[in-house]
Amino acid sequence: MNREDLKLYLVTDRGLLHKSHSLEEMVLEAVAGGVTMVQLREKNISTREFVELGMRLKSALAGTGVPLIVNDRVDVALAIDADGVHIGQSDMPYEIARKLLGDNKIIGLSVESLEQLEQANQLDVDYVGISPVFSTQTKTDTAPAFGIEGLRKAVSLSKHPTVAIGGINMITAPDVLSCGVDGIAVVSAIVASPEPRSAATALKELLD
Amino acid sequence: MNREDLKLYLVTDRGLLHKSHSLEEMVLEAVAGGVTMVQLREKNISTREFVELGMRLKSALAGTGVPLIVNDRVDVALAIDADGVHIGQSDMPYEIARKLLGDNKIIGLSVESLEQLEQANQLDVDYVGISPVFSTQTKTDTAPAFGIEGLRKAVSLSKHPTVAIGGINMITAPDVLSCGVDGIAVVSAIVASPEPRSAATALKELLD
Numbered sequence: 080m081n082r083e084d085l086k087l088y089l090v091t092d093r094g095l096l097h098k099s100h101s102l103e104e105m106v107l108e109a110v111a112g113g114v115t116m117v118q119l120r121e122k123n124i125s126t127r128e129f130v131e132l133g134m135r136l137k138s139a140l141a142g143t144g145v146p147l148i149v150n151d152r153v154d155v156a157l158a159i160d161a162d163g164v165h166i167g168q169s170d171m172p173y174e175i176a177r178k179l180l181g182d183n184k185i186i187g188l189s190v191e192s193l194e195q196l197e198q199a200n201q202l203d204v205d206y207v208g209i210s211p212v213f214s215t216q217t218k219t220d221t222a223p224a225f226g227i228e229g230l231r232k233a234v235s236l237s238k239h240p241t242v243a244i245g246g247i248n249m250i251t252a253p254d255v256l257s258c259g260v261d262g263i264a265v266v267s268a269i270v271a272s273p274e275p276r277s278a279a280t281a282l283k284e285l286l287d
Numbered sequence: 288m289n290r291e292d293l294k295l296y297l298v299t300d301r302g303l304l305h306k307s308h309s310l311e312e313m314v315l316e317a318v319a320g321g322v323t324m325v326q327l328r329e330k331n332i333s334t335r336e337f338v339e340l341g342m343r344l345k346s347a348l349a350g351t352g353v354p355l356i357v358n359d360r361v362d363v364a365l366a367i368d369a370d371g372v373h374i375g376q377s378d379m380p381y382e383i384a385r386k387l388l389g390d391n392k393i394i395g396l397s398v399e400s401l402e403q404l405e406q407a408n409q410l411d412v413d414y415v416g417i418s419p420v421f422s423t424q425t426k427t428d429t430a431p432a433f434g435i436e437g438l439r440k441a442v443s444l445s446k447h448p449t450v451a452i453g454g455i456n457m458i459t460a461p462d463v464l465s466c467g468v469d470g471i472a473v474v475s476a477i478v479a480s481p482e483p484r485s486a487a488t489a490l491k492e493l494l495d
């Protein structure tokens with residue numbers, strides 16, 4: 080993984096999808112608009128459906144150079160030969176995930192406090208997701224928000240590349256970028272848009 | 288796996304557990320009473336908890352010779368080096384599960400119709416779970432019940448060892464056994480019992 084891959088990081092959520100396109104169509108539009116990495120994050124889905132959706136997304140992304148990461152499920156990542164997994168603090172312990180996936184796969188870890196960030200500094204994760212920057216409607220089981228000053232501190236303490244997630248959109252992105260993150264992760268700002276390509280393009284222009 | 292391992296097959300469900308013991312205690316009591324195989328089946332559980340619970344059960348079962356099987360989750364099975372997985376029709380496709388687990392692990396597959404049983408005959412699964420024999424409160428997302436005559440037909444058509452599941456208890460077990468199954472799987476008849484060892488012993492005596 081290149082640090083630049085984190086720049087505009089799309090996290091999926093079928094529940095938020097605008098009715099005018101499928102998940103694969105939305106992702107391809109978003110990639111055309113400048114998304115640099117895709118995380119398939121789906122809850123309330125059977126393993127069979129998760130694997131089938133992952134295979135369709137992997138085919139759709141083939142040739143784009145955009146890495147596909149699976150949230151939580153190491154089995155699904157192995158089944159579809161994804162580029163890696165993103166794990167949270169309630170998911171598989173990092174060391175086991177690394178052992179199952181090998182050294183060549185990307186493993187990102189969510190940190191929800193400075194303490195967890197310092198624990199992540201002891202691991203050879205590929206990046207950390209600093210979560211949530213702001214409180215959000217998309218994910219309601221989260222820890223207290225870092226806020227901009229908390230994010231700035233977390234970025235300065237991290238020995239790993241950082242991606243910020245939680246409530247990031249056109250309005251909040253400039254402040255988030257001022258903290259020195261390697262990338263921003265968005266869900267609803269792109270997934271819920273009727274025009275995911277334009278939504279991605281606008282965010283990408285802010286980033287460049 | 289020996290065909291005899293299927294004889295008295297316990298499937299867990301923390302939600303049904305009698306308050307007087309932990310899941311590990313219940314399983315060990317049930318094994319002392321004659322259970323020959325254990326499937327860890329838990330829903331609404333984080334991956335982290337699933338792995339930790341699986342590790343505790345694996346330690347508890349060490350030295351008993353009773354195989355530990357994980358429901359659905361190939362990642363959890365790999366993480367705890369379980370003896371295998373049990374997959375349903377909405378779980379990972381069999382061929383992928385076999386590839387990820389290798390030839391030495393047990394893979395059982397649920398079949399919910401004669402058509403699915405005939406499809407399973409084309410796969411080198413280690414056993415099939417014929418489900419459900421009777422309708423049950425434990426699992427409400429199931430297909431129509433086989434009933435005794437349907438079970439008899441399924442057993443006669445199966446080229447794999449068979450275990451019957453769904454509504455099997457002291458009252459229904461004799462009819463089920465008359466169909467020629469290799470084993471019976473039970474959930475509530477043991478899990479919900481205040482005395483899982485006696486519950487297992489009574490079923491084991493029926494089987495012998």
